Amino acid sequence: MMTAIHTEHLTKRYGSVVAVRDLNLVVEEGEVFGILGPNGSGKTTTILMLLGLTEPSEGRVSVLGRDPVREPLAIKRRVGYLPDTVGFYEDLTGRENLRYTAALNGLPPRQREAKIEELLATMGLTDAADRPVRTYSRGMKQRLGLADVLLKEPELVILDEPTLGLDPQAAHEFLSMIRQLKGQGMTVILSSHLLHQVQAICDRVGLFKKGEMALVGSVQELAQRVLGGAYRIRLRVIGNIPTERLQKLPGVSRVHRSGEVVTVEAERDLRPELVRAIVEADGDLLEVGLEETTLDEVYRTYYGEVSDDAA
Amino acid sequence: MTRREGSAFTGMRVVFFKELADLLSGSRMRFLEALVVLTALGTAYAAIQNIKNTVGEDPFLFLRLFTTAKDPLPSFVAFLGFLVPLLAIALGFDAVNGEFQRRTLGRILSQPIYRDVLLFGKFLAGLTTLAMVLTATWLFVTGLGILLTGLAPSGEEVARSLIYLVAAVAYGGVWLALSMLFSTLFKNPATSALATIAVWLFFTVFWGMIAGLLAPALSPVRYGFPDEVLRQAQVELALSRISPTTLYAEATLAILRPEVRALGPVLPLQLQGMVLGTPLPLSQSLLLIWPQFSGLIAASVILFVLAYVIFQRQEIRA
Numbered sequence: 004m005m006t007a008i009h010t011e012h013l014t015k016r017y018g019s020v021v022a023v024r025d026l027n028l029v030v031e032e033g034e035v036f037g038i039l040g041p042n043g044s045g046k047t048t049t050i051l052m053l054l055g056l057t058e059p060s061e062g063r064v065s066v067l068g069r070d071p072v073r074e075p076l077a078i079k080r081r082v083g084y085l086p087d088t089v090g091f092y093e094d095l096t097g098r099e100n101l102r103y104t105a106a107l108n109g110l111p112p113r114q115r116e117a118k119i120e121e122l123l124a125t126m127g128l129t130d131a132a133d134r135p136v137r138t139y140s141r142g143m144k145q146r147l148g149l150a151d152v153l154l155k156e157p158e159l160v161i162l163d164e165p166t167l168g169l170d171p172q173a174a175h176e177f178l179s180m181i182r183q184l185k186g187q188g189m190t191v192i193l194s195s196h197l198l199h200q201v202q203a204i205c206d207r208v209g210l211f212k213k214g215e216m217a218l219v220g221s222v223q224e225l226a227q228r229v230l231g232g233a234y235r236i237r238l239r240v241i242g243n244i245p246t247e248r249l250q251k252l253p254g255v256s257r258v259h260r261s262g263e264v265v266t267v268e269a270e271r272d273l274r275p276e277l278v279r280a281i282v283e284a285d286g287d288l289l290e291v292g293l294e295e296t297t298l299d300e301v302y303r304t305y306y307g308e309v310s311d312d313a314a
Numbered sequence: 315m316t317r318r319e320g321s322a323f324t325g326m327r328v329v330f331f332k333e334l335a336d337l338l339s340g341s342r343m344r345f346l347e348a349l350v351v352l353t354a355l356g357t358a359y360a361a362i363q364n365i366k367n368t369v370g371e372d373p374f375l376f377l378r379l380f381t382t383a384k385d386p387l388p389s390f391v392a393f394l395g396f397l398v399p400l401l402a403i404a405l406g407f408d409a410v411n412g413e414f415q416r417r418t419l420g421r422i423l424s425q426p427i428y429r430d431v432l433l434f435g436k437f438l439a440g441l442t443t444l445a446m447v448l449t450a451t452w453l454f455v456t457g458l459g460i461l462l463t464g465l466a467p468s469g470e471e472v473a474r475s476l477i478y479l480v481a482a483v484a485y486g487g488v489w490l491a492l493s494m495l496f497s498t499l500f501k502n503p504a505t506s507a508l509a510t511i512a513v514w515l516f517f518t519v520f521w522g523m524i525a526g527l528l529a530p531a532l533s534p535v536r537y538g539f540p541d542e543v544l545r546q547a548q549v550e551l552a553l554s555r556i557s558p559t560t561l562y563a564e565a566t567l568a569i570l571r572p573e574v575r576a577l578g579p580v581l582p583l584q585l586q587g588m589v590l591g592t593p594l595p596l597s598q599s600l601l602l603i604w605p606q607f608s609g610l611i612a613a614s615v616i617l618f619v620l621a622y623v624i625f626q627r628q629e630i631r632a
Contacts, residue, residue, distance in 0.1 A: 017629075047631060054424055056630050076324065076426045084424035090417025092336070106328040107425040151421065 005032040006065075007159050007190040008053060013062035015048050015214075022048040024214040026062070030192065030207075032158075035185050037201040038194040039298070040211030041306060046194040047087060049211075050161055053192075054084055067158060080108065083152030087163040087194075089144060093137040097128055097147050100136060101154060108155045122150040126180075142173035149180060160184060161192045166200060178204055198298040208298065210305060218305070222298050227270070229301045234272050235294040238265045238281065245284035252276055263289075325427035329435030330442075337443045342404055346447065350401075353393045354451045358458040360384035365463060373593065376467040377474060377570050379459040390455060391478070391566045394448075395559065396518065398482055401447060402489035403510045405440040408503035409433075409494045410625060415503065420630050433625050437494060437618060444486045452479050470572075470596055477569050477600065484610040485562040489514065491617035498625045517557040525553035547579045555606075558613055565606040569599055577602060 006029060013026040023045040030036045038046045051057040052064060055071030055078060064071055071078050091100045098119060105115040123132045126146040131139065139147065145165065152160055162181065166174040174197070182204050184191055195201050201208060202222050210218040210225065218225055241263055249267060250258050257268040267277060274291055281288050337343060361382040365375060372378065383389040410433070413419040423429060452475065460466060467475070492513060496506035529550035535542045554560045568574045572593030576584075594602070 051630060056420070056423055076428070079424055079426040082424075084420070086417065086420040086424075088417050089421060091421075092418060093416065094336075094340075103328070103332050104421075104425060106332075107325050107422070107427055109325075109426070148421070155425075 005068075006030070007032045007034070007067060008192070009065045010053075011063045013049070013052060013064055014060050015045075015052060015057065016060045021214050023052070026216055028209065028216060028219075030190065032190050033185070033188055034207060035181075035191045035193065035205045037205035037208040038192065038211060039196065039198065039201060039208055039302065041196065044211040045214040046211055047163055048214075050084070050163055050192070050194060053161065054078065054082060080155065081157055082159045082161060083155060083157035085145075085148045085152050085160075085162045085165055087167060089148035089151075091136040091139075091144065091147065094135055096133045096135055097139065097143075098123065098132045100147065101151060104151050105154050110154070118154060119150075122153055126150045141168050142170070142177075145169060145173070145177060146180075149177070153184075157189065159190045159192070163194050164196075165193065166195065166197055174200065198302050202298040210302070212306065222301070225298070225301050229305045234269045236267045236269060236272075236274055236277060237290070237292045237294055238267065238277060238288065239263050239290035240265055240281055241287040241289060243284055243286050245280060245286065248280055248284060249277060252280065266294075322428055323431060325425070326431050326435055329427070329431055330439050333436050333439035334442055337405060337439055338446075343443075346401055346404060349397065350447055350451050351454070353397055354390070354454045354458070356387055357383075357390040357393050358455045358462075360387045361390065362459065362462045374471060374474075374572055375463075376459060376465050376471045377572075379455060379463075380475060380478065381566075381570050391570065394451075394482055395562060395566075398444075398448070398486045398562075399489040399514045399518075401444055402440070402486040403493045403507065403514065405443055406436075406490045406493035407497055407507035407510055409436045409440070410498040410621075411501050411503050411506060412497070414501060423630060429626055430622060433494070433498075433622055437490065440490045440494070441483065441487055444490065445483045448479060448482055448486070473596055474569050474572070474599070477603075478566060481562065481565045481569065481603070481607055481610070484607060484614065485558060485565075487614035488558045488610055488617065491614045491621065495617050495621035495624070498621050498628065518559050521557040521559070522554055525550050525556075528553055544579060544581075551578050555609070558610060561606040561609045561613075565603040565610070568602045568606075572596075572599055574599075574602070577606070 008028060008030040010026050010028045013023060013028070014021065015023040026045075026049060028049075038049065040046050048057065052059050053066050053071060055075035058072055066078050067081055069077050091097075092103070095103070101119045101122070102115065105119060110118065120129075123129050126149060128143060128146060128150065131143060136144065136147070149165075152162075165181070166177055169177060178200055181191060181193065185204070193201065193205060205222070207219065207221050208225060209216045218228060220228070244260065244265060246258055246260055246265070249255060249265070252273060254270045254273055255267055256270065259266045259268075267273065272293065274293065278288060278291060358379060361379050361384065364382045364384045365378055368375070368378075380390045383392065387393075408415075410419075413422065413432075422432065456467065456475065489510070493506065493510040496509045497503065500506040500509060529546050532553075533542075533546045533549040535546055555564075564577045568577055573591055575588070575594060
């Protein structure tokens with residue numbers, strides 16, 4: 004597999020403020036990579052450096068095997084970028100806006116119209132194509148933005164907060180469109196703070212805090228690292244609860260009890276072992292369930308810890 | 315280090331034609347067109363009224379169409395003297411910050427073009443629009459003149475008025491470059507428009523006065539010698555020529571009035587052997603306005619380069 008993005012010690016300073024610090028990021032081709040972090044943690048700055056739209060203060064970047072500072076056109080031809088708040092020329096129609104982008108990318112006129120028609124149809128914008136963008140809703144603009152990105156048939160797509168300001172239905176549709184991109188073999192970089200969405204479509208996630216990428220890995224791995232246990236098992240038990248015995252089971256990292264609900268964090272799916280232990284201890288088991296750890300939790304725990312540190 | 319690849323002008327045509335279409339179809343163009351038509355009609359009509367009353371012989375009667383004023387209207391060239399800056403400012407004041415405001419800049423610059431192309435394409439589109447509007451006005455006035463006076467312009471008159479047209483476009487270029495510079499400096503289009511208008515007012519209204527005040531301070535007349543007086547006059551003239559408005563006025567004067575022989579103080583010695591009132595040939599008039607003309611172009615280039623440097627270094631995120 005080829006490497007789509009490779010950064011070494013990438014740093015960006017604005018005066019005395021460090022926006023991105025010593026970033027070492029590797030994204031493989033065909034991967035959907037999520038950049039997560041609160042506002043101001045360096046997500047957008049990183050993206051702009053990948054595109055050569057802002058110059059790094061230190062370090063090296065390689066995107067699709069090229070240096071964005073030295074060969075920006077070669078990269079911009081193959082990378083599609085959807086900015087966090089995408090804007091269009093409001094007086095022009097959706098089609099005319101796409102036509103401009105197509106022309107800037109040097110698509111020959113005949114090919115251009117067919118491609119635009121096809122993308123408008125995919126994005127469900129055929130009916131609105133000849134209306135000025137002024138009349139578009141937020142969701143429509145976002146879909147037009149995705150069409151705009153896909154016009155150049157990119158190998159790598161970078162989406163900055165693509166679902167920001169969309170209603171849940173529109174966000175859901177937008178995400179399924181992104182998932183289709185992965186199906187077509189594109190590499191996707193997605194920045195967001197809407198965690199369940201990132202979780203749903205990303206292969207790997209990088210957590211940013213204060214300009215540093217503190218953690219990288221799949222959601223499962225991150226949960227393991229941040230929450231201690233990747234699996235969380237909920238049990239409802241009446242009667243005798245052998246808390247200490249549960250604690251001693253291999254693979255259990257924490258047991259928490261409140262009333263008749265027992266929550267066990269574990270490295271593996273320990274449901275059978277837990278049930279056996281409770282039954283052997285004469286406990287009446289009412290319910291067993293596996294709670295999926297969500298990125299939300301990882302995020303809150305992680306950034307919660309960070310701000311606790313700071314306090 | 316590798317050189318930057320590809321032509322620096324990739325996408326130039328695309329940007330140029332898109333910006334030109336935007337400028338020509340935008341609503342601000344309607345106002346400008348109406349203003350220009352009114353100006354042309356009013357000044358040409360007034361000038362023609364005046365010319366009809368002239369009985370004396372004048373080999374360049376047709377050029378009087380452009381320079382004759384009749385109260386309360388100023389002459390055509392004087393009118394354009396403040397319409398051209400206004401037009402240029404209207405065309406350029408939101409060139410860059412407008413893109414920021416619409417949030418289109420990040421999207422456009424992530425296309426495979428260099429940043430310079432966007433700025434240069436916008437400048438050229440603005441200048442072309444300006445040239446189109448001025449040429450239309452020029453044709454309008456010339457046509458009205460032929461129709462209403464029955465005069466046919468001579469070849470030299472056409473050449474002189476065409477050179478005037480080019481000078482007017484160059485004058486517009488200065489203000490266009492300035493308004494684009496301010497549109498890269500200020501994030502708000504209203505601020506950049508006001509700043510450009512302020513600079514324009516400063517040079518049009520106040521700079522003459524300031525030059526008049528500064529000259530005696532810089533080059534005082536202590537003993538009343540003629541060379542002291544001359545030096546002071548020259549300093550004042552040099553100072554006033556910092557203003558593009560002065561350059562435009564001088565260029566206009568010399569090219570549209572062939573009898574003008576110098577654009578500064580003339581010594582009696584230099585008048586020796588001169589036949590007063592005879593016109594200069596076109597080539598000599600052109601030579602006379604050459605410094606003014608190149609001054610206007612140089613000012614546009616400098617302002618554009620400043621805008622370019624600032625734009626190149628600007629961060630894309632607001």
